[in-house]
Amino acid sequence: MNPLAHIGSFALRRADRAGYVCDLLVRTVLCLPRVRRRWRFLLDTAFNAGVRTLPVTMVVAAFAGAILAMQTGIELRRFGDTAVLGTITALSMCREMGPFITGVILAATVGSSIAAELGTMTVSDEVTALEVMSVDPVDYLVLPRMIAMAVMCPVITVLSDLIGIYGGSVVAEFNLGVSPTLYWVSAREALTSSGMLLPKEVYVGLLKSFIFGVVIATVSCAAGLRASGGALSVGLAVQAAVRDSVILIIVLGFIVTWFFYFLAG
Amino acid sequence: MIELRDVHKRLGVRQILAGMTLTVQKGMNFVLMGPSGSGKSVTLKHVIGILKPDSGSAQVDGQEVPAMDRSQLMTLRKRMGYLFQNGALINWLTVFDNVALPLEEHARLPKGELDDRVHQVLRLVGLDHAAAQFPPSISGGMKLRAGLARALVTNPEYVLYDEPNAGLDPIISRQIHELIARVRDELHVTGLIVTHSKACATECGDRIGILENGKLGLQGTVDEMLHSDHPLARAFLGGSAD
Numbered sequence: 385m386n387p388l389a390h391i392g393s394f395a396l397r398r399a400d401r402a403g404y405v406c407d408l409l410v411r412t413v414l415c416l417p418r419v420r421r422r423w424r425f426l427l428d429t430a431f432n433a434g435v436r437t438l439p440v441t442m443v444v445a446a447f448a449g450a451i452l453a454m455q456t457g458i459e460l461r462r463f464g465d466t467a468v469l470g471t472i473t474a475l476s477m478c479r480e481m482g483p484f485i486t487g488v489i490l491a492a493t494v495g496s497s498i499a500a501e502l503g504t505m506t507v508s509d510e511v512t513a514l515e516v517m518s519v520d521p522v523d524y525l526v527l528p529r530m531i532a533m534a535v536m537c538p539v540i541t542v543l544s545d546l547i548g549i550y551g552g553s554v555v556a557e558f559n560l561g562v563s564p565t566l567y568w569v570s571a572r573e574a575l576t577s578s579g580m581l582l583p584k585e586v587y588v589g590l591l592k593s594f595i596f597g598v599v600i601a602t603v604s605c606a607a608g609l610r611a612s613g614g615a616l617s618v619g620l621a622v623q624a625a626v627r628d629s630v631i632l633i634i635v636l637g638f639i640v641t642w643f644f645y646f647l648a649g
Numbered sequence: 650m651i652e653l654r655d656v657h658k659r660l661g662v663r664q665i666l667a668g669m670t671l672t673v674q675k676g677m678n679f680v681l682m683g684p685s686g687s688g689k690s691v692t693l694k695h696v697i698g699i700l701k702p703d704s705g706s707a708q709v710d711g712q713e714v715p716a717m718d719r720s721q722l723m724t725l726r727k728r729m730g731y732l733f734q735n736g737a738l739i740n741w742l743t744v745f746d747n748v749a750l751p752l753e754e755h756a757r758l759p760k761g762e763l764d765d766r767v768h769q770v771l772r773l774v775g776l777d778h779a780a781a782q783f784p785p786s787i788s789g790g791m792k793l794r795a796g797l798a799r800a801l802v803t804n805p806e807y808v809l810y811d812e813p814n815a816g817l818d819p820i821i822s823r824q825i826h827e828l829i830a831r832v833r834d835e836l837h838v839t840g841l842i843v844t845h846s847k848a849c850a851t852e853c854g855d856r857i858g859i860l861e862n863g864k865l866g867l868q869g870t871v872d873e874m875l876h877s878d879h880p881l882a883r884a885f886l887g888g889s890a891d
Contacts, residue, residue: 505739513737516697517751517799518723524754 401624405606408522412530412602415523422528429532433494434540441489441540442547448481449473449548450555457560466562470570473552474545478575479585482545483537484637487596490537491629495604498529499625502608503618511609521609530601537597538590545589588644595636600629650675651696651807651841656705657863658691665691667863669705673856675806678833678840680850682885683860689843692860693809696841697729698722709807727755730800730808730838734815736792738784738799744791745771745780748798756803770798774828790821797828801836808832810842814849826852847886851875859885 419426453473460466502525505511514521549571556562575583607625611617651673658666665688673679681689694700695707701715708714709725717725738747749767752758758766771777774794779787787795793813800808813829814822830853832838842853850857851871858868859881867874867881874882 508735509733509737510739512699513731513733513739515699516726516729516731517754518726519750519754 401606401610401628404610405602408526408606408609409598409602411522412526415520415527418523419527419531422524426528426532429529430536432497433490433532434536437489437493438540438543440493441486441544444485444489445477445482445544445547446551448485448544449477449551452476452481452548453552453555454559457556457562461560466556466560467566468570469552469556469560469562470549470567470572471574473556473567474549474571474574475583475585477545477548477552478583478589480589480637480641482541482548483589483592483596484633485548486537486541486544486593487600487633487637488630490533490540490597491600491604491626491633494533495600495625495629496622498601498604499608499611499622500618502605503611503621504608506609506611507614507617526601526605526609529605530598533597533601534594535597537600538593541589541593545586584644588640592637592640595640596633599632599636603628603632650708650710651679651839652706652708653692653695654706654708656692656695656702656707658688658695658700658702660691664863666695666702666705669860669864671858671865671868673839673841675839676833676837677855678829678842678853680842680844680854680857681860682844682850682857685845687860688863689860690811693731693811693841693843696807696809697726697731727751727803728806730797730803730805732793732796732800732808732810732813734812735789736784736794736796738792738795740784743781743783744776744787744795744798747784747795748802751799751803767798767802770802771795773801773831774798775824788821790817790824793817793825794828797825797832801832801838804836805838807839807841810840810844812843812845814844814846819848822846822848823852825849829853845885850886857886 453469456472457466457469460469502511511521514524553564553567556567557564575586604625607621607628611621651671653669653671656666656669657664669688669692671692681692683689691700695702696709696714698714698717706713712725714725739750742750745767748771749763752763752766756763768777768780771780774797776791776794776798779791784792784795810829814825817825826849829840829842833840840853842849844850854871856868856870857874858865860866861881867877867879869877874886
């Protein structure tokens with residue numbers, strides 16, 4: 385195959401996959417009125433997405449906050465301005481690090497599990513069985529997962545933000561010599577000094593995490609539902625789900641920040 | 650009545666069906682045999698509308714399946730059951746919940762009535778004792794029987810059986826064959842059965858058709874086929890039961 389044809393074929397496959405994900409998202413949104421029938425399964429999925437991933441998310445968030453405080457604090461110390469360390473750590477965690485960490489961890493744990501589960505169902509005819517029973521797989525399988533992720537991702541993000549800020553306070557106190565009182569007063573002021581109930585950073589972070597939850601669920605479900613063949617294709621579906629979710633988390637994270645801080649002011 | 654006329658279907662580079670013509674009269678079990686990859690399961694998928702033919706006609710009770718919209722397909726599928734090779738049960742649901750699934754989704758029955766109906770079909774397939782078990786903890790034969798119960802729970806007019814005894818030992822296979830024959834005799838359900846097994850074909854079938862080069866190369870009643878000297882009949886129905 386000549387290189388041009390190779391590139392064209394690659395682009396077509398990517399476009400096909402992107403089109404399928406968008407179509408799945410629209411079909412899932414159209415199923416929203418039927419969500420009350422799926423509440424039991426929705427709670428199971430929310431439990432899996434939320435409670436089971438909590439320990440690893442908290443550990444990573446604590447260290448992310450610590451690293452953030454350390455990197456920022458080293459530079460601030462040079463200028464003798466470590467008093468704003470709490471502000472910077474709190475706002476950075478809420479706007480960027482909290483949603484990003486939570487998104488990546490949920491993509492790696494819940495997203496991969498969704499892709500594997502749906503992929504296995506697809507290759508073992510369980511999804512076709514739903515179709516021949518006139519049960520819409522989007523309504524039955526995708527909708528509860530998407531709602532669970534859309535709800536749980538912001539919830540875990542809030543916890544990640546808090547743990548990350550706490551991780552930063554430990555570094556601030558023991559490595560940078562910033563008093564805990566100063567750190568927490570500075571962090572609290574940053575999170576409460578806005579005219580709104582909470583500062584813009586928190587809302588932007590929560591919006592990001594909501595988008596990440598929807599994206600992880602949609603991309604992972606799409607990867608699983610498109611699996612064909614056998615175990616190998618399930619493995620490839622998991623790989624595609626995690627890879628595409630992480631790429632989208634980074635790209636969409638950038639776009640949301642750019643929109644709210646540069647385009648919309 | 651199920652009727653396929655001159656159906657052609659290509660999947661990728663392979664021509665799977667090439668002029669497939671088949672008629673299944675009401676109340677009978679039609680057995681479809683043929684080599685692996687000859688298009689038996691593809692034929693079933695045309696009947697239930699999972700696949701659309703490239704050309705030709707697939708009809709159920711005079712209604713053209715490929716021309717149906719989504720709601721028409723749903724209506725048709727509620728009148729049909731489909732037994733998959735491995736049962737295709739949902740792993741996180743118990744046997745009871747798997748069988749109840751089509752009723753819960755469509756029938757809107759009161760809880761007591763739904764439970765009665767599910768237990769009734771579970772008794773029919775001899776699985777009432779395993780109602781609370783999950784699919785990974787039951788045998789292949791039990792999965793198939795649970796799949797059959799799920800296919801029957803909505804009182805379908807037609808059931809499509811995709812290799813109902815694949816991978817089963819002769820004793821369990823015979824139980825499944827007896828069940829399929831009972832479903833026809835007692836519930837008057839029309840069946841289209843895909844199998845490689847001579848025992849399945851002769852014990853469950855009224856008519857047998859053998860696929861060759863994408864279409865029925867030979868068909869007839871069970872007796873006609875068993876006594877035929879045609880090479881296809883000898884290849885699939887000669888020798889011992891399996």
